[in-house]
Amino acid sequence: MKRIISLLLSLLMVLALFTACTPANNNGDANGEPDEVVEPGEEDADVIKIGVFEPLTGMNGGGGLQELGGIEYANKMYPEVLGKKIELVVVDNKSDKGEATTAVTRLIEKDKVVAIIGSYGSAVSIAAGDIIRDAQVPTVAPSATNPMVTQGNDFYFRACFLDPFQGEVMATYAIEQGAKTAAVIMQNGDDYSVGLANFFINAFKKLTGEEASIVDVSEFQLNEADFNAILTNIKAKNPDVIFAPSAATTAPLIIKQARDLGIESLIMGGDTWENPAVIDVAGEDAEGIVLSTFFDENDPATNEAVAFVEGYKAELAGKEPIIPAVAALGYDAYILVRDAIERAGSTDGVAIRDALKETKDFEGVTGIINFTEEGDADKNVAVIKSVQDGQFVFIDSVEVK
């Protein structure tokens, strides 16, 4: 008996090991098809491998899955390049900086991918940056907004706008709504949260011309659930708006506890908040929150966008009410990479990088894309959304010169 149980237990543990490595693909993959398993060393000449490096578990798991959905849909629409089939190799970086480097190394060393797409979450992207640069594997981040992702890295590109821009957009919006004071909550150690929070603080101070307009800045740590103490401090200062850029797992906790404490200020977040989990978990308390994001399905900017919205909407039917912006960006990142490989005419890292750099007026789902010197998509429009009746609704699109 003892032996059987210990055997069973060790079997379970081995199983658990695998769960850590194989991403929960069945969620992102619309067809529910299992990933193809390719043995190491087995080189298939008819296949071009593109690595996908996303958080599928951990604090950003929800967003990573959304982004992966867009990438996989793009792969379905454009399955080939240079006459060969494109194979996506998905790895989970678990929203963890340490895991991120391992995951990227695996893609490069073991799977020998020619290019990488990812990741949702700036911190993991920054952590993997050096490996990507040294291995000369061109990478496009769909939605990592922190400037440091592409700074000084010739091989890292991105399809979205940057946090200095996003921070300014949110500060501008808050002030337009009549806000004079703001409190900021950020996650200590998370590059995205700290970066965006500080850009917001600078923009808000500059726009109000008042150093004291930021009445409170609080930090919290990974896996924190209790925000009552921070929020009680904030309540005493009675700010007009609370800006709390954070993961979609944390957002509902902040929102709910704020409303439970009787805080009526406008609560705002960044692009990560556009996730159904925020509304699911926070329930009624999510009503009225404001966030900025990259894309609105009701306002397709290009022909590609029209086709994407129609096709992907059908794919998502019954699963998500709206197309998440990060899925649109994931789609764009994929077609950008594919286009670059096509134009480069080879799978050489440097050639693809050069082709990416030369991208000119590329028609993506989230608008016309050109890259700046730094490898950032040259975008100056953000979409502001709010939650009404349990849905994300479009309120405004903001253009900053």
Next chain:
Amino acid sequence: MTSELLLQQLANGISLGSLYALLAIGYTMVYGILRLINFAHGDIFMMAAYFMVFSIVTFRLPWYIAIVVVIIVTIALGVLLEKTAYKPLRNAPRMSIMISAIGASFLLENLATYLFTGVPRGFPDIRILTTTVELGSLSLTVATLITPFVTLILLYVVLFITNKTKIGMAMRAVSKDFETAKLMGININQVISTTFVIGSALAAVGAILWGSRYPSVMPLMGVMPGLKCFIAAVLGGIGNATGAVLGGFILGMAEIMLITFLPSLTGYRDAMAFVILIVVLLVKPTGLLGEKVTDKV
């Protein structure tokens, strides 16, 4: 600092502290009997939160039945864990069983990630617990208000069981001297199972109250509370249930007060909990109410 702010923070502190206390009792009881730090306790707590989500959202049970079901299922999980991960190692060196506990913890976390994905689930909204009550300028949910009382009542029940019942007497005997108790004809396995039953039941109650306040259920939600409650148990004197509750209250209050009085240090909240652990281990390793034990892990 206004008095309302201070009062609200005191309420926050007591409520957080009593949640820590509920979990800390589980740690301390298992340690008292087995001299084992049950690292999987925080993950049992996490599983209980998931059970609650499933029984209400998936099986649509009314909340009062769901609570009972969740407590029973959590107890079953706790006992199963003991039977599979700890019992086979009863005569093994203490280090082996501790490693087994760490393994069990990782197993539960990864199993939850595999089965339920890393996307957070909303904890079901039990109206009676999440209604906000305004007391003067204080704004508290019912869950916040009742948690300290629930904790104290359950502490009383635990103390009653350990001090006044026959199984409690056996538990105390086992905790004093494992070998001798065995020779005296005490059914060791039954005693240990009972300990896990009580610990898991408290973890389930803790998870329900925790979820009502912090409604985001995810596979790693038990990690931080688990560590904090371990600290609380050490602070109060590991092996002593009253000490665990005291430690929980002190730790919860200390965290909240750090943020209240030193708002610039909000980012060091977890660090402070670990500093407390280190200081306790250096200055008074037996904790506030702990008895002198020579063989510590």
